[in-house]
Amino acid sequence: MEEISALFQGFAVALTPFNLLLMFVGVTLGVIIGVLPGLGGANGIAILLPLTFTMPPTSAIIMLSCIYWGALFGGAITSILFNIPGEPWSVATTFDGYPMAREGKAGQALTAAFTSSFVGAFFAIVMITFLAPLIAKFALEFGPPEFFSVYLLTFCSFVGMSKGSPFKTIASMMLGFALATVGMDTVTGQLRLTYGSQELMRGFDFLIAVIGLFGIGEILDSMEEGLQFKGAAAKIRRQVVLETWATLPKYWATSLRSCLIGCWMGITPGGATPASFMAYGVAKRVSKNGDKFGKGEIEGVIAPETAAHAAGTAALLPMLSLGIPGSPTAAVLLGGLLIWGLQPGPLLFVEQSDFVWGLIASMYLGNIAGLIVVLTCVPVFASILRIPFSIIAPVILVVCAVGAYTVGNASFDVWLMLIFGVVGYVFKKLDYPMAPMVLALVLGDRAEDSFRQSMLMSGGGLDIFFSNYLVGGISGLALLLLVWPLISKVIGKKKVAAA
Amino acid sequence: MSENSNNNSHESLVSVRTMDMITAALFIVLGAIFMYGSIKLGNGWGSDGPEAGYFPFYISLIMSAASAVTLYKAYADKSEEEESFVDKGPFKQVLSVLLPAAVFVLGMQLIGIYVSAFIYIAVFMRWLGKYALWKSIVVGLGVSVALFMVFEIWFQVPLPHGALFNPLAIVGVQ
Numbered sequence: 001m002e003e004i005s006a007l008f009q010g011f012a013v014a015l016t017p018f019n020l021l022l023m024f025v026g027v028t029l030g031v032i033i034g035v036l037p038g039l040g041g042a043n044g045i046a047i048l049l050p051l052t053f054t055m056p057p058t059s060a061i062i063m064l065s066c067i068y069w070g071a072l073f074g075g076a077i078t079s080i081l082f083n084i085p086g087e088p089w090s091v092a093t094t095f096d097g098y099p100m101a102r103e104g105k106a107g108q109a110l111t112a113a114f115t116s117s118f119v120g121a122f123f124a125i126v127m128i129t130f131l132a133p134l135i136a137k138f139a140l141e142f143g144p145p146e147f148f149s150v151y152l153l154t155f156c157s158f159v160g161m162s163k164g165s166p167f168k169t170i171a172s173m174m175l176g177f178a179l180a181t182v183g184m185d186t187v188t189g190q191l192r193l194t195y196g197s198q199e200l201m202r203g204f205d206f207l208i209a210v211i212g213l214f215g216i217g218e219i220l221d222s223m224e225e226g227l228q229f230k231g232a233a234a235k236i237r238r239q240v241v242l243e244t245w246a247t248l249p250k251y252w253a254t255s256l257r258s259c260l261i262g263c264w265m266g267i268t269p270g271g272a273t274p275a276s277f278m279a280y281g282v283a284k285r286v287s288k289n290g291d292k293f294g295k296g297e298i299e300g301v302i303a304p305e306t307a308a309h310a311a312g313t314a315a316l317l318p319m320l321s322l323g324i325p326g327s328p329t330a331a332v333l334l335g336g337l338l339i340w341g342l343q344p345g346p347l348l349f350v351e352q353s354d355f356v357w358g359l360i361a362s363m364y365l366g367n368i369a370g371l372i373v374v375l376t377c378v379p380v381f382a383s384i385l386r387i388p389f390s391i392i393a394p395v396i397l398v399v400c401a402v403g404a405y406t407v408g409n410a411s412f413d414v415w416l417m418l419i420f421g422v423v424g425y426v427f428k429k430l431d432y433p434m435a436p437m438v439l440a441l442v443l444g445d446r447a448e449d450s451f452r453q454s455m456l457m458s459g460g461g462l463d464i465f466f467s468n469y470l471v472g473g474i475s476g477l478a479l480l481l482l483v484w485p486l487i488s489k490v491i492g493k494k495k496v497a498a499a
Numbered sequence: 500m501s502e503n504s505n506n507n508s509h510e511s512l513v514s515v516r517t518m519d520m521i522t523a524a525l526f527i528v529l530g531a532i533f534m535y536g537s538i539k540l541g542n543g544w545g546s547d548g549p550e551a552g553y554f555p556f557y558i559s560l561i562m563s564a565a566s567a568v569t570l571y572k573a574y575a576d577k578s579e580e581e582e583s584f585v586d587k588g589p590f591k592q593v594l595s596v597l598l599p600a601a602v603f604v605l606g607m608q609l610i611g612i613y614v615s616a617f618i619y620i621a622v623f624m625r626w627l628g629k630y631a632l633w634k635s636i637v638v639g640l641g642v643s644v645a646l647f648m649v650f651e652i653w654f655q656v657p658l659p660h661g662a663l664f665n666p667l668a669i670v671g672v673q
Contacts (some may be wrong), residue, residue: 076596169527178533181555190551193536214549216600223596224589312572331594392626394620395642397600400644401607408657411608418604429584448554454637457549477506 002128010275010357013058014365022063022363027370030070031377035078035384038219040088041071041312042438046207047215048401049336057340058355062362064336065316069121069330069363072272072312074381076113077374081106081382089272089308089460092280093203096293096300098213109301110378115248116302117257118371120310122267123259127476128317130359132349135321139346145464147322149474151447152465153481154324157268158436160481168432176437179204180444182229186499187452199412206441207407210332213434215400217424219393236378244298251302254283258303262310266326267318272311279307304428313363320356321346324443325401328435331442511583516573518584523570530563595627611661617643 002038013019033044045064052060054385075090093113100109144151162169182193183203194200248255258279263273283303284293293300317328318335323344325331337344342352349356374381403416427434440447458464468471480487533555536541540552573579585593599619606615621639624630650656660667 048588050656054654102535134604167571167572170565171523171562171569174558174565175526176560177530177558178529178555181558185551188551190540190541192551193555213630213651220593220596223592224585345621390624390630391620394599394623395638397596397603398612398616398620398642398646401604402612402650403659405607405612405658406650409602411659411662414604418597418601424595426518426522430522431516432522451554452549460544460549464631470665 003133006133006353007129007361009354010359011365013354013358014062014361019059019358019362020365020369020379021057023066023366023369024373026063026066027070027073027373027496028330028367028377030067030072030370031074031077031374031381032070032384033067034071034074035381036222036396036423037084037222037389037393038215038393039399040214040218041068042332042390043211043213043215043400043403044071045329045332045336046210046407047399049207049332050096050403051340052336052402053339055335056249057342058358060340060353061333061359062366064333065359065362066366068312068364068367070230070332070373071113071329072121073117073308073370073374076117077110077378077381078385080109080113080301082385082452084385089276089312090304092276092304092308093301095107095280095304096295099294099296100298100301103296106299107236108244110236111241111244111375112298112301113305114371114374115245116258116306117309118367119255120262120306120308121313121363121367123315124263124310124317125360125367126201127263127314128363129167129360130357132317132321134313135317136346136349139322140350142174142346144341144450144457145467145471146474147477148447148454149471150324151443151450153268153474153478154318154326155436155440155444155447156478156482156491158433160266160484162436163479164431164432164433165455166362168421168430169436171438171481172427172432172434173440176209177444177447179209180206180441181448186445186449201409202408202410204416204441205407206414206438207332207335208404208413209399209420209441210328210413210438211404212428213424213438215396215403216326216417216421217428217434219396220421220425221428222389222464236375243377247298248302251299254287254303255285255301257282257307257308262307262312263314265307266311266314268326272308272315272327275311276304276308279303316363319344320348320359323348323446324441330438334442401465510587511585512587512590514580515582515584516576516579519573519579520570523566523573527563527570528565530559530566534560534563553564599623607659609661609663610666612658613643613647614661614666616646 030041030044033039033041044417045067048064048067052064058104075085076093076097078084079090079093080101083094083098085091085094089093097109097113098108114380124433158173159166159169183191184201185192193200219446261279261282265274265278280300280303280379283299284290288300289297312327312329315330319328319334323334325334334344342355343347365430390420400417402413404414405411407413454464503522537552537556538558541550542556543550543554603615603619606618618637620642621635623637624635625632646658650658
């Protein structure tokens, strides 16, 4: 029970008045970010990252991770009240949340959403508490081939789990890798693919890509839809909260299933969005009231919210234990670690145990803070959406530009942000997934390093990735996931033929 | 909201299929440029292991190959021709955000962020939102002043003051 004592030590780190204040500030900012179109967890944290440079790392990550929890909570508010998913992972929440709100049961829907978000996150945090140290200890033995095979698994699972075209996923991912190679080569010190441009020598910072793709792209997309917000009234009375809580235990099976789906999709970088859809789909198939889904069934709110929050939280597990983020937001947090001078990877648990356990403890506290903030302040947050888009759009654009500039104090980056914005807009409309591109941009250098080191070890033979059971098992699983779209197609055809 | 009033042109500007093909073609061109650069760096096996262009070369090759499949699929699938990528009206809306944004970024470089943010927000609200002049000015000024307080004073992160001309110099801020 080493973990328990480490966790209590973490609580001691996290429970200072300053950190508690940062938690509430972070959660509140996060909900606002989650509610506003154009700002989400990933780019919101990317924009605020430069403001934390002067803070102690533990306080900084507590605030930034709380922004993330807040954004996860915030997505549900707009989905249920306005039928507008503030975040992609809350699209599935609109299916039953909005009909409930129209029947005048907005309070129940919101309470159910927030509570199940909390349950999902809590489940994932408990898992992180006990699993992350084990994985980190295990990974201390990893050499370059093992690390490369884990990277391979990460990226192949994007291909295997994406709903859209695997070729588009691959193209988007490879673009991320290619952009990551621009600039100084870490092994030979040569300048690569800069084509004589001085601006390109610094390479592409993934924070710029995140702000452009998710921020500007989203604004362009919302603009096209000509936003008009017509929302249901938002108010949660204590009576409604207590009544809804009394009904929730009935749905324990749905919750547990969604927790498991969420954790699985979060660790393998499927992400919160597919997790929420999958949980909704499974709940619809299994539930007695499956045919009522889509017309305002509370279970249809519980399932996606639990899974999305579990996945969003579980995405931090590989980031903490292996230094490999499971989602774009986790990637931004990882970028923060580097900026604060911490080396992500399995050694983090050994060398920075105060930091890691402080963060894990703050996850428990931050989610409690989040639940309190959203349950009490829903009307305030809902009123943000009533601010017309012609005010919000330019202000968010200015904020994004400031964020992009402060990453590297370069005006060129702000232009890049606009270009990434257009790319994000086109990608979104053509179903090119953006998460693989962002993760490839973040991990590109390290994946390449481990690949080249492995190649040096083996003298150029790819057999090193199958040289023992561990590395062979991971590589094999990765390849299986890579060809999974093909396999499932064949199985699907056989089923059709048999029927 | 006035933003919706000029949305009546539902004519399709470009189909999903065309856009799919253009994007895939751009991927292939970009891949070719990267491959060319990698070959110049050396994409083979040097005396001390893989050369600097080895990894980027194969990455770009995979990117181009995957996009070639996407291009072919879009070409073969005529059904997407019916589907509109963007209609003329909404495209105008998108441009009405994008073009002023580009002007704002240029202004940020030349005359600094504070004055250009003020002008950008005020003009955007007045022009697209049809707000009263005083409201537009108050919001624009408010955001600019808030930015100045947060970045220059509290967090001491300097933002661009203008490469060509620093308007803040008039009030004594360098």
